[in-house]
Amino acid sequence: MNRNASLDQLRSEEFDICIIGAGASGAGCALDAALRGYKVAIIDRKDFASETSSRSTKLIHGGVRYLEQAFKKLDFAQLKQVRHGLEERHIVLKNAPHLARPLALMTPVGSWIEGLYFKIGLQLYDTFATNDSLPKSKWLTKKEVLDKIPTLNKKKLHSGVLYYDGQLDDARYCLALVQSAHEAGAVTANYLNVNGFVKDETGKLSGVRVQDAQTGNDFTIKTKLVINCTGPFADHVRLLANPALPERIRPSKGVHVVLPFETLNSEYAMLIPKTSDGRVVFAIPFEGAMMIGTTDTETDNLDTESTLNNTEKQYLVETLNPFLDKQIDITQLKAGFGGLRPLLSADPSKSTKSLVRDHEVEVDSVSGLVSLLGGKWTTYRLMAKDTIDQADSIFSKSNACTTADHMLAGGENYSPGLADHLTTQFALPTDIAKHLVKKYGSRATKIAELTTNNVSLKERLVSKLPYIQAEVIYTVRNEMVIKPRDFLARRIRLEITDWHETLNCLPIVANLMAAELGWNDTEKQQQIDEYALQLRQFIADAGA
Numbered sequence: 116m117n118r119n120a121s122l123d124q125l126r127s128e129e130f131d132i133c134i135i136g137a138g139a140s141g142a143g144c145a146l147d148a149a150l151r152g153y154k155v156a157i158i159d160r161k162d163f164a165s166e167t168s169s170r171s172t173k174l175i176h177g178g179v180r181y182l183e184q185a186f187k188k189l190d191f192a193q194l195k196q197v198r199h200g201l202e203e204r205h206i207v208l209k210n211a212p213h214l215a216r217p218l219a220l221m222t223p224v225g226s227w228i229e230g231l232y233f234k235i236g237l238q239l240y241d242t243f244a245t246n247d248s249l250p251k252s253k254w255l256t257k258k259e260v261l262d263k264i265p266t267l268n269k270k271k272l273h274s275g276v277l278y279y280d281g282q283l284d285d286a287r288y289c290l291a292l293v294q295s296a297h298e299a300g301a302v303t304a305n306y307l308n309v310n311g312f313v314k315d316e317t318g319k320l321s322g323v324r325v326q327d328a329q330t331g332n333d334f335t336i337k338t339k340l341v342i343n344c345t346g347p348f349a350d351h352v353r354l355l356a357n358p359a360l361p362e363r364i365r366p367s368k369g370v371h372v373v374l375p376f377e378t379l380n381s382e383y384a385m386l387i388p389k390t391s392d393g394r395v396v397f398a399i400p401f402e403g404a405m406m407i408g409t410t411d412t413e414t415d416n417l418d419t420e421s422t423l424n425n426t427e428k429q430y431l432v433e434t435l436n437p438f439l440d441k442q443i444d445i446t447q448l449k450a451g452f453g454g455l456r457p458l459l460s461a462d463p464s465k466s467t468k469s470l471v472r473d474h475e476v477e478v479d480s481v482s483g484l485v486s487l488l489g490g491k492w493t494t495y496r497l498m499a500k501d502t503i504d505q506a507d508s509i510f511s512k513s514n515a516c517t518t519a520d521h522m523l524a525g526g527e528n529y530s531p532g533l534a535d536h537l538t539t540q541f542a543l544p545t546d547i548a549k550h551l552v553k554k555y556g557s558r559a560t561k562i563a564e565l566t567t568n569n570v571s572l573k574e575r576l577v578s579k580l581p582y583i584q585a586e587v588i589y590t591v592r593n594e595m596v597i598k599p600r601d602f603l604a605r606r607i608r609l610e611i612t613d614w615h616e617t618l619n620c621l622p623i624v625a626n627l628m629a630a631e632l633g634w635n636d637t638e639k640q641q642q643i644d645e646y647a648l649q650l651r652q653f654i655a656d657a658g659a
């Protein structure tokens with residue numbers, strides 16, 4: 116993906132569909148629409164997946180909690196969500212096996228009654244998952260549980276119920292969708308902020324006004340249809356198109372705290388089934404660390420990045436501690452991140468915790484704007500299908516949706532065995548080879564090839580982690596990395612697992628980027644200073 120080439124096309128060509136927002140919703144729509152033969156543009160005011168879609172719990176799930184609520188409240192909408200989620204889980208895992216995998220989750224219980232309750236519930240969850248081969252849930256003895264998660268509180272533990280869901284690298288999954296859309300013909304660009312629309316004589320949208328955040332230049336993208344996929348920011352774009360529309364989104368903030376992997380010291384995740392505010396909390400291994408989340412707080416602050424506050428950190432640590440033998444404290448925190456759920460509500464009296472994570476495709480009859488509202492990562496493909504079905508009906512077409520069987524970028528010819536090949540052919544250490552294959556799939560070879568003429572590109576960015584210098588070069592050239600944060604937070608996930616190490620390797624990353632992007636010393640220093648300031652703020656706020 117080349118940003119300059121995309122900008123030339125966006126300025127000069129006319130598109131069938133212009134998609135605003137390149138998170139899970141927008142990227143999913145772009146791929147579906149491009150595969151149906153539409154001429155598609157997809158743009159984002161920041162980097163791909165830089166908002167909610169890189170800040171999720173990273174579970175591909177029907178939602179155990181939603182199932183419980185569905186039965187307790189006889190809520191069929193929740194039940195439908197669970198069923199859709201479990202159907203989609205299989206497809207999400209199948210279409211990008213390098214970026215999504217089955218995850219084993221343990222539910223520790225304190226008595227046999229509790230164990231029976233969760234075993235019945237999770238067995239029910241299994242019966243809704245009819246189309247995949249994930250192992251079924253199992254009630255394990257105390258010893259079996261401790262064999263799998265040795266750090267659990269032995270005194271309180273009675274037994275545990277094990278079940279499976281999917282886990283994905285959310286930012287890279289979104290990028291794979293954008294890349295796949297690009298390869299299917301879509302024109303993609305990040306750092307283009309939509310600040311207005313052009314309308315035809317009937318009042319319908321015919322162009323999208325954007326400002327290039329890199330240069331400050333304004334231009335218009337000509338398009339027949341605009342699809343708004345801006346997640347928690349959707350109301351802003353809806354009102355830009357038609358100020359008479361009522362607001363629909365109830366943004367809700369959720370945060371995660373990241374602790375050392377040794378906190379659970381396990382590849383198994385843990386589900387804490389009951390919290391002080393009646394929710395569930397997950398403790399999940401991710402990229403050599405352990406993240407715990409999440410929270411649910413209604414917010415109207417959409418203008419500043421969601422970061423952790425003291426109450427949230429305390430809540431998550433206090434929720435985890437009773438389950439651990441050795442208590443953790445907030446000073447062990449390595450990183451953390453917050454995001455905004457794009458919850459949809461017709462009823463302002465409902466709390467955000469009780470809102471169903473469902474989606475809706477809205478067509479504004481005045482401006483012609485199509486908005487994809489609400490939803491969750493797990494069902495992004497269904498959400499996109501419903502949206503592009505709607506586009507089909509606007510264009511009086513009936514194209515088939517083919518995304519269920521479309522392998523995403525890096526998933527084609529993927530085999531975990533590729534790591535052995537990289538180790539022998541390019542003399543890469545095993546952990547680096549495995550990391551490259553897990554993140555870039557079959558395209559990992561391209562990164563390894565960069566090291567043949569320049570062995571220094573094999574050097575690690577952080578001494579004990581598998582990230583290497585060649586990745587910076589590859590992602591700048593192929594994945595539209597524009598700023599150091601694009602690379603460190605989303606192409607690799609170092610920022611969300613270790614703030615200090617991110618800060619340490621920032622100068623090396625900026626040096627490599629400067630050489631690729633032609634930055635002079637002043638520009639390079641500005642890039643370093645801007646990001647370092649932000650990271651130091653995160654560290655100071657968290658007391659980490």
Ligand SMILES: Cc1cc2nc3c(=O)[nH]c(=O)nc-3n(C[C@H](O)[C@H](O)[C@H](O)COP(=O)(O)OP(=O)(O)OC[C@H]3O[C@@H](n4cnc5c(N)ncnc54)[C@H](O)[C@@H]3O)c2cc1C
Pocket residue numbers: 135136137138139140141158159160161162163164165166167168169170171172173174175176307308309310344345346347348352367368369370409410453454455456457489490491492493494
């Ligand atoms: C804490 C938390 C945990 C979650 N965990 C899970 C989970 O485990 N599993 C699951 O299935 N779901 C989960 N979700 C939900 C899921 O992450 C979201 O539903 C999904 O990522 C939303 O994607 P989106 O594309 O709609 O929004 P976003 O990812 O926010 O994308 C919207 C994009 O629009 C862009 N944009 C906004 N305004 C403009 C403009 N004017 N011009 C151009 N671009 C613009 C933004 O920059 C952004 O990139 C979680 C959500 C949160 C907050």
